Structures are given as C-alpha cells and as structure tokens.
Amino acid sequence: MPSKYRLLSLLASLLLVAQSYAASVVNLTCEYKRDPLGIDETSPRLSWQIESQEHAVQQTAYRILVSTTPEGIKSRQADLWDSGKVESNQSLHLRYAGLPLSSRQTCYWSVQFWDQNNRKSEWSTIGSWEIGLPSQSDWDGANWIQMEGDNRSSPLTKRSLKTKFINEAKEVQSYPSPLFRKTFTVRPGIKRARAYLCGLGYSEMQINGIPCSDAVLDPANVTYDRRALYVTHDITAALHPGENVATVQLGSGFYGQNHAFNAPGLNYGRPGLIAKILVDYADGSTQTINSDSSWKASSGPILYDNVYGGESYDARLEMDGWQLPGFDDSSWSHATRCEALAPKLQAQMIDPIRRIKSLAPVSIIRGHDGKWIFDLGQNIAGWAKIRVQEPAGTQLTLRYSEILTDDRRELDMITTGVHATGLEQMDIYICKGDGIETWEPRFTYHGFRYIEIEGLSSPPDSDTLQGVFVRTAVARRGYFLSSDEVLNRIYDASMWTIEDNLHSILEDCPHREKCAWLGDTHAVGETAIFNYDMAQFWTKFADDIETNLGRGGVTYWGQKATPGIPTNVATGRRVCQEARPDWGSAYILLPWYQYLYYGDTDVFTRHYPHLKRWIQYVESLTENGIVIRGYGDWCPPGGNKHMECPVELSSTAFYYGTLRVMQRFAEYLGKQDDVEQFKELARRTKDAFNKTYFDESIGGYGSQTANAISLRFELFPERQRERVSNSLVHDVTANHLGHVAVGIHGGRPIYSLLSESGSSDAAIAALKKPTWPSYSYALSQGLTTWPEIFDEFPRGRSTSGRSLNHPMQSGFAAWFHESLGGIRPGAPGFKVVHLKPYGFDQLDWVKTSHDSPYGTIKSEWSKNGERFQWEVSIPANTTARISIPSKAADLITMGGNALLECSDVKLEGICDGYATFTLDSGSYSIDSELP
Known part of the structure; x- marks a missing residue:
C-alpha cells in the first residue's frame, strides 16, 4: 500500500x-x-x-x-x-x-x-x-443502653404546659439528655474503622473530640416501635494508636417527646443508644467495641429538651475535655443495659438534616421591659445562634414567633400552635461568664421569623444573634427565573415553604404539629420533585406509611379501624385516626410519582399488596359509585367553611385517579386479573361521577376544584374536555373576578390546567392579583412563606391564628416547571421528555431547569417582538417530544437551519398554535415566529 x-x-x-x-x-x-x-x-x-x-x-x-x-x-x-x-x-x-x-x-x-x-x-x-449491618445478627454483642436515674436539680428541667383543653397550667419535665463515653485502645496498622450508631431520639457522636458528622437532629424521625434508623460513620481518620474515646450525647427528639399536646401516649421512652465500632487492621484482624454497661454515663449542661418546646442549657455545667481521651470519668455512672428501644434497625438512606445557611437580622427592635426582638426578614425553621458576653449565671431567654403584636414590640405566639402543644417555642441559656460565649441548641427546632431575647445587660448588635436554617439536606434539582419579579417572589416563597418543612418527613408546619399528614404530601409531592432530590425521601415516606397500617384506632365517623389501612399521619403515634379516602390516596400517588419522575418500580412493587388493600377499602366506602367520606378540598381561602367543592366529589375523583394508577402498576407486574378489576372499577366510578356531578347546562362541575380535579384525572365525559376547561376558566375570570378560590386538592393542578386551556393570562393574573386571596396579596402583607389558610392578613397577621408556614399550599408551584418551562415526563424517569411552554404572551422570558435521572433538562425561552427564541437541553439516552409555539412549521429554525429540513427531526403535527416535533438528545437553539 x-x-x-x-x-x-x-x-x-x-x-x-x-x-x-x-x-x-x-x-x-x-x-x-x-x-x-x-x-x-x-x-x-x-x-x-x-x-x-x-x-x-x-x-x-x-x-x-x-x-x-x-x-x-x-x-x-x-x-x-x-x-x-x-x-x-x-x-x-x-x-x-x-x-x-x-x-x-x-x-x-x-x-x-x-x-x-x-x-x-x-x-x-x-x-x-x-x-452496613443489614442483618439484626450483625448487631450481636451490642446492647441498647441508657443512663439510669436523674440527678438534675435545676428548676430549668421543667416548663409550664397549658393547652386550650386544660384549665390550669401544669409543670412538665423532659427526660435527661445524657452523655456517654467509651474509652478503648487501638493498635497501629489501622486500615478502616466504622462506627454504627442509633441514638434515640437524636444523637451526636464524636471520636476524640472530632465530630463524626455535620448532621443535626439525627437520626431521622420514624415510628419507633416498628423500626429505627442507624447511621454509619467513617472514623478512620479520627483514630490513632493508643487510647481513644467515643462520646455520644442524646436528646429526646420525637422518641422521648413526653408532654407536648398534654398527650403522654406520644412518648416512646427515655433516650438510649446502640452502637458498634469496628476497627479493621492491615493484618486482617478486626477489633469490636460494642455498646454495653462498660460505657460511662452522666447528665450534662442540657437541662431540658423538647422538640416542640425548646431547650434549656446551663453552660456552667459544661465539663471541659469530656469528649477527649484522658478525661476523668470516675464520678460518672455505668450505663444501664435495657430492652431494645426498637424492634428493627435499618440503614438511614435519606439525607440527614443539616445547617443550610445562617441569616443575619434585618432589624433589631426594642421590645417591652428590656427585651430585644430580632427580625430575620424570612420565616424559617431552625433556631438562633447567640454570641454574648455576660456575667456567670445570667439567664438569657429566647422566644420564637412568626408575627408581632400590633405595636411591633412583642411576639404574638398565636400562629405557632401554642394552644395545641401547650408550649411556647423557647430556649434558655445560662452564661458561664468567661468571656465571649457562643451557643445554639442541639435537639430542638422552631418555626419563626422573629426571636426575642430577654436578659441582656446592654443593647445587642447584629453580631449578637443569627438565625440558623436547618432542613433535610436534599440537593437542589430545579430552578426557575422569569422576567416577572412578582412571579419570581411567588416561586421563592413556595420553595422556602417546602424547605422549612423538610425534617426527615414532609411536615405540615415546623412549629405546631410537625406531623407527616398524607394529604399535604400528595399535594406538594411533584413540586418538591421538580426542585429537590426527593427519591430517597419519598421512598422513606412510603415506608413510614406502611409502619402505621391499621393503627388508626377509629375512623372519624366512629368505626373501628380496619387492619392494613393507613393513618392520616404517616409517622409516629400521633396518627389522627384512620386515613380518610382523599388523604390515604397518598399511599398510591407517592409510588406513582417515584415511577413517573424517577423510573423507580421498586416502591410500588414492594407496597403493592397494601396498595391493593387500600383500593378495596375505599370501594367499601362507596354508595352508588360515589365515595362518601373525606376531608375535602382542605383550607380554601377563608377556611373550610368556604369549601366550594363537595367532599364526596373530590374523594371520588382521587379514588378514580388511584384506580388508573393501580391499573398501570398491575400491568407492569403482569397481574392481568387486577388490571381488569381496576379497569372495571374505574369505568363504573367515572360513570357514577358524571351521572352525579356533571352539569350539562354549564359543561362542568360547578366549582374550580371540581373542574380542575376532573381534568387532572381525566374524569370528564367523552369529548367534553374543552367544555370543562372553559367552565374552569369562566369560574376563575367571571364567577370569582379573576381569583382562584381552591383548597389543596384544586390548588395542585389549577394553574397548570388554566395554562393548558390556553388561559395562561388568567393563571398569571390570578397569581399576581393584588387583592385577597391571591399569592401576591399574601406577599404584599409581609408573608415570606405560605399560610395554612389564605386569610385576609392585616400587616402580616393571621386572623384565624393558623400557621403561616404550610407546604401543602406550595403544590401549585409545579406550574413553574411544567407550564412556564413546559417540562414534563413523557415516559417514566423522563426517558421521553415533553417540552411545551406557556405564558409567552404575558412574559418576556423564562429560565427553568430540572435535573432528571438522565441528566439536566433545560428550557429557557425569550420573546423578541414576534420572535420566540428557545434554548433547550435534552439529556443523552433520552428523546423529546417538543411543541414549539409558531405561526407555521416552515418558519421554525434550529441552529439557523430550517427545522423541517433537519433529517433527525420529525414533525408530528400542528395544533392550537404549536408545531410538535420529535427530537433526539442534545442542546438546541430554536427560533420561531409566534402565532
């Protein structure tokens, strides 16, 4: 050659x-x-x-x-x-x-x-x-241990408790927050070392004074008489040849919460731990240090801790060096072995709770009687960190609230649930008096914007206090920004409200209840997924639901609880009766979200028998095909007395929606008999629903929520979608003068459905309307997170006394991604990406992204006169179905070339001002002329 x-x-x-x-x-x-x-x-x-x-x-x-x-x-x-x-x-x-x-x-x-x-x-x-240690036998040799007795003598071990259901306040006491130590000797030649720990309710571990983790409020909250979660720490670098010491400090958490709500039955018992330390050497040998009665225990400077009430800390009781080798613990008692505090240990797979950011006060207000109020400018969950210099014995009392009284010189506790828990959110710090002291609580968290300090000897400055924002550290997975600053603020407030309520469960609020209500969860589940890495979080939540099956006690109409049926609250002992049909649908919808957004079949496969039993249970609550029980369209503007959608209608709609999901699950699992059963039940339910509720004269169902959920679950009669959509738009624009008037059932889909109906103008106008009860109105009244009920809020106050931080009201915010950005899964896990943006007649530009399991999906568009420019990114190993707003398909270019001439792009059709194409993975610049 x-x-x-x-x-x-x-x-x-x-x-x-x-x-x-x-x-x-x-x-x-x-x-x-x-x-x-x-x-x-x-x-x-x-x-x-x-x-x-x-x-x-x-x-x-x-x-x-x-x-x-x-x-x-x-x-x-x-x-x-x-x-x-x-x-x-x-x-x-x-x-x-x-x-x-x-x-x-x-x-x-x-x-x-x-x-x-x-x-x-x-x-x-x-x-x-x-x-880790997946088998219970892997824990052999390790004992559950506790500190015996209680030698606390301070009056600060007690608090005053007064709920609205008891006439006289009473004194209550928390369990001691014990300290544990174990000294052990390590040989040279360390290859690997791990510490496996479950400390209930909360625990912090150190090796030779080095924290094992930056997690706080760890481990995650679960139903402790069914399971507890252990964490694994890599302690290799913290060990050294010779004497070493492992230390653990415990707080009560939800495990030892023994007096809030004046309900001692919520308590599981005194704090305790189980631990196993394993040191592997280069010679192949392994050293084991188990928790047992050789560990030493003592009370410490934490005198009181309650996850609802707060913490009291006396710095004068600190023992210098107790977390280091060589400390004299001869006066400490030996730990006491006890019965297992949980029947099963499981690895903690969700992200831990961490300090996310610190917030400096935006203003400091002189309160009454020498008190000072710090305004963070943002409603958050967490606590205050103080930096002070005061004489020994000085007591500083910190109280937390979401709002102030009318004169803005006192805290108003009404929205924090003090009437329910019986406890104010309060931390107490006793100074040790040796110079500048910094302190923050360990085993509690609060929901607040304002912190009042009492006891300072001189006026504070901005360095005296910071707010510490803590939440489960799920990574951010989605973003939104637009040319409209009001919409940006609404989006940001929606994210703050979600983040404030992520503390190993999605809770209803970070102060009053801290409960994992099922209805709140399915309302906000998809919004959370668009913006955060929720895969393991929602997996745990579904497992939490399973731990309380059949434990509801009674239904709200007095019927004895049914075996195998969820409770209204997923986690813990405050289950709030057997789940009502619309709330319990979360048990099916969460696995559906896992499948739809992550391509995860494991959750519904594991839970399938329970999900099927739930369907059978709800069927038993039907009369003539209509589900007769439920909470209904919870918390519409003004409260539940203003609920416009019948409870039976919304419960039946959720039943139908879950039947269709179960049909998909059964098809995947090859359960053909179940497929036919769910299909027939869905057919009968749809017929009964429309026979009962569809009003032919108006082409709809009589309320915004009724129309919205019938569209969401495709319950409308054949060929009636457009009429129902028109009825929805008319109800918003005419019947309610441009306002959306829905609770959480209607709130999730309504803005997206308005956009899909060609009425993005109505959706955006409703959000931005300056009058009550819009989201924009809430912002104008000083709110920074969404309230439980959209009241009229004079000066940011809550006329109903309800919480101002409820994530269920953020469910609508999926609209920012799925409508303005136009990003939706076209196949499970985004194997096919659907892209169809809305709002370009009202907005100049929008930027959205979502990190799907396959990679980042980007949708960024702008409008320049009649030209529409769109930057899209579609991850490798996926394809897209993309709908481009355009006057004509032949006017669309991609990368400067006519789109119709691109060989790897296929035109599917043109409809309602959109040209729809199939598109392969990659990044593209698209230009079109708007219709």
Missing part, C-alpha cells in the same frame, strides 16, 4: 478512536447515592448518566464491572460481577447480580456503554458502595 494511503488509513483509524470516546459515563449512583456508606441492600440498584456534546446519543448496550478492589476494576478483572455486554438502553436502577455480598463489604464499580453506532465509551471513573 502506498504511504499516502497508509497515512489516510491511520488518520481514519485515529478519527474512529476519537469518535468512540465522544460520550462519557458520569454520575454513578447506588440506591440514588454517590459512593454510599453503610447501606442495607445487598443487591442494590445502580444508575448512571451519559454526558456528550453530540446530538442523538442513545445507549444500546452496557457493561458493568464490580470488584472488591479498585485494582480489579482498573485491570478489568472484576471478581464480584462482570455483566458482560448487555443489549439494553437501561441506565437506571440496574440491580446488582453478582456474587453474594456480605455485611460491611466494600464494592467498587465502573460502567461503559455502546451507542447506536456501536461506538464504545471509555470506562467511567470508579464508584463504590459499602454494605
């Missing part, structure tokens, strides 16, 4: 090699986590993303390697699992199928893939996962 041909051949070969590495595998996760430590699943699910600058990259095959060492991956000699080349486009939730894995085993893994042109990627970077 002549040399020039050999050169051309070599260049061609080099080009092919370069092409084969044009895409890479990134973001390896195991059970949704990157390099997780201490998981229970011994056949975990593996996922990855594909990153490429090219268009139309699709995975057609993959190969997974799993090894006991990184070297095994590098040499491609995997000793645990080599999947071989598997023909599949699946890159989510691949179940490990290698050799059996054992407790504490570390696995290293890597992936490569082939694309549609049979090009092979490079191997990904190496990921890992580590098994």
